Amino acid sequence: MKKGLAAIIAMAWIAVVSASGVTDWTSKADAIVDSIPADGPGACVAVMKGGRLIYSASRGLSSVELNVALAPASRFRIGSLTKTVTAAAILKLQADGRLALDDSIAKWLPGFPGSAGITVHELLNHTSGVSDAWDAPLAEPLDTAHRLALIGKAGTDFPPGTDWRYSNSGYMVLGAILEKITGLSWSNAERKLVLEPLGIDAIGFHDDATVVPGMASGYSTTAADVVAKPPLYSITGPGAAGALDSDAGSVAMLLHRLATGPAPWPAIFRSMATGARLGPHELPYGLGTIPGDLHGVAIVEHSGGIEGYSAYYVYAPGQDVAVAVLENSDAPKVAARSLARRIAALALGVPYRTFEPAAWKPEAINALAGAYVIDGDSRHVIAVRNGVPWIRRDTGPEKRLVPSAGNVLIYANDGTDFIEPVLNERGAVIALKFHADGQPSARVEKRVP
Secondary structure (H helix, E strand, C coil), X not given: CCCCHHHHHHXXXXXXXXXXXXXXXXXXXXXXXXXXXXXXXXXXXXXXXXCEEEEXXXXXXXXXXXXXXXXXXXXXXXXXXXXXXXXXXXXXXXXXXXXXXXXXXXXXXXXXXXXXXXXXXXXXXXCCCECCCCCCCCCCCCCHHHXXXXXXXXXXXXXXXXXXXXXXXXXXXXXXXXXXXHCCCHHHHHHHHHHCCCCCCCCECCCCCCCCCCECCXXXXXXXXXXXXXXXXXXXXXXXXXXXXXXXXXXXXXXXXXXXXXXXXXXXXXXXXXCCEECCEECCCCCCCEEEEECCEEEEEEEEEECCXXXXXXXXXXXXXXXXXXXXXXXXXXXXXXXXXXHHHHHCCCCCCCCCECCCCHHHHHCCCXXXXXXXXXXXXXXXXXXXXXXXXXXXXXXXXXXXXCCEEEECCCCCCEEEEEECCCCCEEEEEEEHHHCCCCEEEEECC
């Protein structure tokens, strides 16, 4: 029998500090992780290369009430990282000849509204039009039949195969298809089809009543930025779109084994990691993963968010490097995406540019206040309060900017994006150069008169 993955990770961590080729970047990774406050909700980070743990870190508290620290084996709800497992399960059924991606879902769900016009493939890549515009009381347990009825009643956002919109509901429908084909619950189907064959024993579903050893408590924040409990909700609600839980090392190991395991897993992973298309247009999604680029290195990534928790992974197939970040807050001080991408960039040898905070004259900071056009009606708005600049995109959350050396503004506790004010000959700010993800190229956002 396979040794438990949590035990393997614990033993591997003993040797991490002496692993060759690691110590040249791990101190920088430690500095990133150290930006997480120690007295509140925190994060666990796991980095694997070739299926071997080369970096692990935990910061913050598993229980704020009891002042209990997080540990590498701590478990978290992983939200939409579940979609990676769901997609792999569907593709394993295809490899086994039990479905085809071009099949109409009416084959298994004939009573679902519009099922004859929706394919399995469209559910996987978010082109089905199945809408997320439905509501159920957060705390109400949902079974598959009830969930499907609520989703079906909401209708579609667009005709299948004509547009793209991220749909949690579409992956919940995939969970129902898993149940119809296998005769198991969606979570047991994913365990039998994916997790057990790949030897991943610490990713799973636990219902509301189950006591889960090592499970970190989930937190949120109030409008005054005070740590608080999230709304009461039932984990049965998100189903195959977002109800799994895991430790960080198991998420990283899953990616490694999907990509490098015995047949048919490498072929399944290649399908998952290939960007979907709609006619001539490339879509921002594959099948359960988001194909992308990290400073010139091909990656797949995905985020996960659910009440009380945040998650993110980055996997570089060419180097077989996997980074997983799990947090026990849905409003963390340092975003899971920022942690995962910055640490992945270090491990891959393509680090983000760093900046040193610097003192700016008050008039230079005050000159930033105003609105800047991004695309169409979208805008960045900068406000200055008590000498501190804050930026907001449209109706999104407000984020603090840190004036830095070299006429650059960075996002507090982020380290991925940065901004350069553009001045006219009189020294007035007339535009912003927005460098997404630390790229040298920039989007110019002109100031609204």
